[in-house]
Amino acid sequence: MPLRRPRRLPRIAAWTSSLLLAAGAALFGAGQATAATADFGYVALGDSYSSGVGAGNYDSASGACKRTSRAYPALWAAAHSPQSFAFTACSGARTGDVLSGQLGPLNSGTDLVSITIGGNDAGFSDVMTTCVLQSESSCISRVNQAKAYVDTTLPGQLNQVYDAIRGRAPGAHVVVLGYPRFYKLNGSCIAGLTEGERSAINDAADYLNAAIAKRAADHGFTFASVVGAFTGHEICSASPWLHSVNWTNIGESYHPTAAGQSGGYLPVFTGAA
Structure with missing residues (x-):
């Protein structure tokens, strides 16, 4: 918009x-x-995919939240110059963190809200750690455990967040963005995870996105998938927009690069806003 x-x-x-x-x-x-x-007022909520972890150039004032001007919310605000822009997304955020610490800027005058949330609740970090360090069977077992959480617990947590957003900003257009698939199957990677592990992780991303999309639709929000935007730019592709395991800065692993924010998330959000 x-x-x-x-x-x-x-x-x-x-x-x-x-x-x-x-x-x-x-x-x-x-x-x-x-x-x-x-x-016109815009508020950007969510986790590390919204704060911009992996894109670098972090604002020191944001501390451990690692917000950056290279993240899609800041890029959109720079291009469209809303009268007010509140950027409260934070690395590591779960649904409870959004409820307790990010909703303050929302009010009846808020026109646009963006959010990525749910990946940390579903145990994304632990899934990736298990898959990188343990066997394929352990990886797939942990993925299935995460899927079970998405089925049984995550919908209620998302409902609480979405209800709170609508209650505080009743007139806002709310865009809920999903997560990319992480791997190009049968791609250029010659080491690391097995193809079975990569496929299971991609399936888990699709599973999570489907759950988030359902809850967003039920609240009248717009779900914006980034899977298409990242196709051809996954890990193991010729031009990845996602970090693989980053041993220098482990927290950036499996997060979008600056190109992933500007070339993947930004155009998807712009189209949905």
Whole structure:
């Protein structure tokens, strides 16, 4: 939902009453558009995929939340100049963290909200650790455990977050973004996880996205999938937009790079906003 900009006023011929009327109408329309622009507020919530972990250039003031100007919310705000922009997404956030610490900027004047949430609740980090360090059977078992959590527990947690967002910002357009598939199967990787593990992880991402999309739709929110945007840019592709295991900065592993934020998440969000 791009911001409307004031229309240019026509030149006014003082002696032509019809043009004076047209100019008055243009002035009225421009005033409305300017007011709409001035009142527009955007709030970005969520976890590390929204704060921008993996993109670098972190704002030191954000501390462990690792927010960055290279994350899609900041990139969108820089391009569209909303009158107010609150960026509360935080690395490691779970649904409970959103409820307890991120919703403060939401109010009846909020027009647009974005959020990625649910991956940490489902145990994404532990799934990846298990798959990297243990056997294929252990990996697949941990993936199935995460899927069971998505079936039984995550929907209720997402409901609480989405209900709270709607309660605080009743007029906002809410865009819920999903997570990418992580691996290009039969790609260029010659070491690391097995193809069975990579396939199981991709399936888990699809499973999580489907659950999130269902809860978003039931609340009247817009779900925006990034799977298509990242196709051809997964780990093991020729041009990955995701970090593989980053032993130098382990927290950036399996997160979008700066290119993944600007080339993957940003256009998807822009299209849905």
